[in-house]
Amino acid sequence: xxxxxxxxxxxxxxxxxxxxxxxxxxxxxxxxxxxxxxxxxxxxxxxxxxxxxxxxxxxxxxxxxxxxxxxxxxxxxxxxxxxxxxxxxxxxxxxxxxxxxxxxxxxxxxxxxxxxxxxxxxxxxxxxxxxxxxxxxxxxxxxxxxxxxxx
Numbered sequence: 363x364x365x366x367x368x369x370x371x372x373x374x375x376x377x378x379x380x381x382x383x384x385x386x387x388x389x390x391x392x393x394x395x396x397x398x399x400x401x402x403x404x405x406x407x408x409x410x411x412x413x414x415x416x417x418x419x420x421x422x423x424x425x426x427x428x429x430x431x432x433x434x435x436x437x438x439x440x441x442x443x444x445x446x447x448x449x450x451x452x453x454x455x456x457x458x459x460x461x462x463x464x465x466x467x468x469x470x471x472x473x474x475x476x477x478x479x480x481x482x483x484x485x486x487x488x489x490x491x492x493x494x495x496x497x498x499x500x501x502x503x504x505x506x507x508x509x510x511x512x513x
Contacts, residue, residue, distance in 0.1 A: 363390040363475040367505075369397045369465045369494070372437040375480030379510040380441055383478040386508075388448040392475065396441050396454040397468050398434050399461045431456075462495040466502035474505045481512045 368383035370376035380396075387394045438454045445452035457464045469477060479494055499507065 363387075363392040365395065365472060365474045366390075366392045366476045366478060367395045367397060367465070367469060367472075367474045368441075368478045369399065369461065370437070370441070370480065371398055371400075372433075372440070373480065373483070375483055375510070375512045377480075378513045379478050379480035379508075380444065382508065382510045383476075384441075384445050384448050384450055386476065386478070387445070387450040392450075394445055394450050394452045395468070395472070395474070396438060396452060397465055398437055398454060398456045399464045400430050400434060400456065400458045401461060402459050460495070461493070462498040462502070465494070465499065469503055469505055476508055477503055477505050478508045478510065481509050484512055 363386065366383050366387050368380055370380050383394060386392065434456045438456065442452050442454065455468060457468075465477065465479075479499075482493070482496075496509075
């Protein structure tokens, strides 16, 4: 393998996938590409149900965007450090959209040998739920897909 892409946004399942992807890259000498997708449901979060003027809505929207950007930057930095510790070259891209569609699009821009994602969170666990539509992914990917079990 020469190129591996990992889609992760730092959840426990995503971190398990990151660990597997970094390990695979270290063993095979592959380069790693990290795709961080901010789900598009955040786009509509303007708080207009409780903010009563345009200026307040714009300020709130900017606040949400800044928080998401800071969170993405922190996750990218964390994965780059983990990869560097194992001697793995890592690049990243942050996108806003539907996770499966963004991953397929990123994979179409380069020839990846392996796509690594975390398994869906088990029912009953709380937290961030960004659904990777596996049916869409399976139909659209041209590379092998590795789904790492939830820890």
